[in-house]
Amino acid sequence: MKTRVHAIALGVAAAVLGTSAFAADSDEERIKKLEQQVTVLQAQQKSADPLDRFHINGFASVGMGIASEDLGYAGYKDDDVHFSPDSMAALQVSFDINSKAQAVVQIVARGEDDWDPEFEWAYVSYQFDNGVTARGGRLRAPVFMLSDYLEVGYAYSFARPSVEVYESLPISTLDGFDLRIPVALGDTTLTFQPFVGETTIEADNLENDTDVDNILGLAVELDWSDFNFRTSYATSELKEESESSIVDGADGTFLGFGAGWDNGDWVVMGEWTRIEVDGLYPDTDSYYVSAGYRYNDLTPYVMVSGLESQDDDERAIPIPGIRSSADIERMSYSLGLRWDFAAGMAVKFDATLVDDFGDTSGGFPANSVALPVGGGSTIPVVAPDAIKIDDVALYSVVFDVIF
Template sequence: MKKAFIMLPLAVACASQFVMAATTDSQRLAQLEQQLAILQEASAYDSLSDRMSINGFFTGKVGVASNDAGYNGYDKDADFSEGSKLGLQGTFALTEQTNIVAQLVARGNDDWSTEMEWAFLSHDFDNGFTARFGRLRVPLYMYSDYLEVGYAQPWASPPSELYSIVPLTSFDGVDVIYDFDMSDVAVTLQASYGHADRDTGEKLGEVDYKDILGASASFSYENWVFRTTYYQTTLDTTKDGQIPQFFNDEQSYFAGVGLSYDDGSLLAIAEFAVSDVEGNYADTESGYITLGYRISDFTPYVTYAFLETTDDSERNPAYKPSFDWKRNAYSIGTRYDISSNLALKADVTYATDFGDTSGGLEPNLDGVQNQINDDTLVYTLSFDAVF
């Protein structure tokens, strides 16, 4: 009995140590599990960040004109919103070959409201083909893929004589791109199909671009790039503007060619296009040529551009003031690369030779549809950044 009494404290002590050891192991296990969860979560975050990339662009622009003709949206009052924009583009890699791409753009001339310019799923096959589905860019011009990114363009503003002919920048649909090499020539072929609904302004209202179908081809050799494109669609008014039911399943097409040369110093770009729309809307021929030369961080350039409608004699006289167009534009400007992602551009453009038309400028018509100005001078300053 005494012996048992003597052993009791030892047993209690051993039991206490066992309980303490068990508690310590439990706590250590819980700590290890917590650390493992933190590591797994951090690994998941690292993996997510590796699969996602976000970049953006910004253009801050101010312009003023010698009169109120409305060239590039400018009049006699300095405008800081026309042409200014902010964009964000995100790419998320679902797999090594499949990506989701989205681009949001907010424009100053639209009260900085945000629009989804791109939103598509892209899959790269192993044989040079890429398929994309969703909201895509309409690839009409040499700079279509960089139409929103001012930093990627040599000008303060792309020549509107060509780049404003089609009031549509994106569509909902599918395209297929095929890249391959033909000897020393890099070839890119692209075919697209889809549709778009767009508000084209107060005059024409909302328009449905049905069955957008077309293709483009680009050929790159050393410092040269040649590009050609053809697209067609059917136009139908879905909500009337000032002109009721202006489009009623009218067929239209756009065909263009472009050529550029860039050896790091000399820069030369030229594009030409024809557009045709059934009915009373303007059929056009338009184009431009730009020559520039890089001197250190500066790239001075000159541009000549033209626009002319080709169906004036066929148009209903009631629509002639709005859709008879003619003008020539002469620009001189320079680009200064502040850093690897910042550029400052200055441009002076003289638009003239309107003939007896508005020059294709809607503000240049008075209340009885007569021409107000037969030329205009526009000054533009642009700050472009990518990040």
């Protein structure tokens, strides 16, 4: 390639040498001009190289933990040491199509899914001259404060996002389109993010996969000094092909508010969400508040989270002392320490206590029993005086890295 560039440069120089102006130059000046031509052509050749338009980075977490009870909280299902629930690895590749357009692919493999790779992001974006960015493809559902970097553990102080808030919504991505519309207001930036799309909730506790169609929403984010505020609202329609489905044809709505403060030393964050689904599926309110203080390479932190169903009367069972297992109430309290022991690497030590279930299952199937309702059918219920487990403690260590 260098030979070709030099040949082109020599050809250009030869053409210039034929002019009377260049003929009057000294040999030293001729050599200097030739070197300048070579430098320009090499720079042009480099900028045209497609490999220079690729950008590759990634992140990973390796965790280990043990729970005091077999409730499945945060993915820890018994009192043995497990390494899968908090472990994952991701690779992100972006390609600059031109100065305004970009293609992005992010592949994530999670330990709890047997390390099967999945496309978490796969979209094309285009930035207009007015600063508006349009994206289409597979995107993160932009409903939470941490949505854009949900699994980048290195990006936040705590070991994992609040289970009560972030696992109450069983989707994290959607296939569709969104816009990012920034509006400058003095020293403040207000960003509007409308989005549309669809996704699927893969069967776990449900009998079949659930399609989430006609997602339509708007997120609004305000950045001001050390503060960040975010609110989001979305609607959707649920479809599940099952005769016993309690969500097929139901409309679902999401409402969320969040705020954060980071002055370099203190980092404080909190969110509140409400999820409503027509019918017997529980409507829930959830929240968390976290605070951490950076002291050199150490960041001790605390987090308090809560989750509670709001429509228990719609699932009332006409048997004294019996409640639907979908009635949920619980709190969690986390205390931890983050240590940034090397550039791009951190380790977090976390202890979390989950309790205050009231007379509900706490949202854990292990606390429910099957109640016969005739015809060979059963429904999961809770008898408050027969709750098997009323609290669980989780101790974990998580290593986070970005590269």
